[in-house]
Amino acid sequence: MDGVKKLNVSYENEWDYTYIHIDIPIPYEENYQVSMLKNNVLSGFLNMRAGGRDGQSRYTYRVHGGISLEKRYADDEIGKQEIERFTEELLDAVAEVKNHLMNPDGILIFPELIFVVGGHYRFCYLPVPEQYREKTLCRSFHEMTEYFVKKLDYHDMDSIFFVCKMHKETMREQYDLKRIMEESREERKSVEEEYRSERAENIPDSVLFSVDEEDSVIGKTKYKRTQDVEKIAEKSSSYSPIKHAINRIKTGRWGEWEDMITEMDGQKPGRPI
Template sequence: MDKIKSQKQLNIQTEDRWDASCIHMDVPSLQKEDYQLQMLQNNRIRGLLELSVTGREEGSRYTYKTLNGASLEERYRMEAMEKKEILELTEQLLSLGEKVKEYLLDPNRILLMPQCIFKIRGEYNFCYLPIEYQSFCEAYHGLTEFFVKKIDYKDIETVFLTCMLHKETMKNIYDLKEILKKYREEAGEISLPEKRTEQKLDIFVNEEGEEELFPLEHPQKQEMVCEKKKYGFLKKFGKKIKSGYWGDWDDLLTEAENKTEM
């Protein structure tokens, strides 16, 4: 079967049935019976939407049962994505990529368009298309473009993650596991508070810029310490980005700074 060259050739449609919703993909070529279809039809692979294929006059129709789950596109049409959700999706995707290999399936056939990813009962589910379309690396970078549009730029920790994922996946070939590992190391460096030997003392910067020690049992001062740690994280992250460490994201960072100051 010929390679699908563009998303338009997939002709993605949704259908709400009385028993369950589904999504259809119509492609202009016939699907021949092969081992991929046999694997998908004879095994229920956790993380993949159930697939059925029917021949049509003009090609083949791939139908995926979405079990009334919301697609990524629908879910974040009006809401912002957060760091936790991006990490959760990416980690589940990596796990699924390893799982499909056990069934002799190709992770590059997992579709990563936002309208083809569904959250069902707390887990992300993906469409597997038994036709060559995009490589995993190309498809995931396209997904980061969606992240960029859907995050809240006041949420600096999410901006930090999205910035790194987008930049590091611009290469033709990359290791997503290593990128996540690098992210956790870098995020840990700037988010962990400095360790203190005193268990019941912390440091507060007064108006004159001098550090003072005081017991944490004073609620008002404890709250001020929390604020200091919170904004200390933002300052450190801001310096890291402005130094060019994550590359030229001038437009994104300018927007992030403007929204953070609001």
């Protein structure tokens, strides 16, 4: 992601730890947020130490037995369940920061700086003054959805639907991520119920039989599969635009990510959402 390239990040590997150094070209200041990180253990965050030299600030994070999100999914696909877990743990991290009266915009949302440690996500918090931050947390997470779409399993319709919803809803400058997740679950539940209902409506009466009928043919070959019940026609569902979009992705005939979002939303590429 472009944002992390603007940070001066370096790595130092030791026998059992990896240290991440972020150097900022501003004089070091022992502010409130630095003090909170030094004197408290914040759940969901890597340990940090900070200092200054020659008019610059250095923030160092220690990783023990973890792997970055970037490396974890370098060659693997990511599914909806994992994206949901990531988002839930990010929301927990935001709540932890707020409980310590700190600004959530200091959480660094870059795949290179998010680590999976012991099966849980761990984040880095950069305690620099607000004027030195390039992006808000809202903006950073929106860009994170673009990373997710590159790592999706395009055979997984559920994941496509979910990430599309997340990307579209986080385009605003301010949004409620928890509400977006709840609405996504409700929409998915509604789609599943509609799909089950359509399947039930299209099952021919000839494939239904009573318990008595079933008992009467045990051990016999009375029932035979007939052509009229081998295939049950399905009505087109809410996923039709998404299926079309996925086909374009898999064949490489895709342009911009925004075109994908608009078409999956039932619009034609190029129109505003």
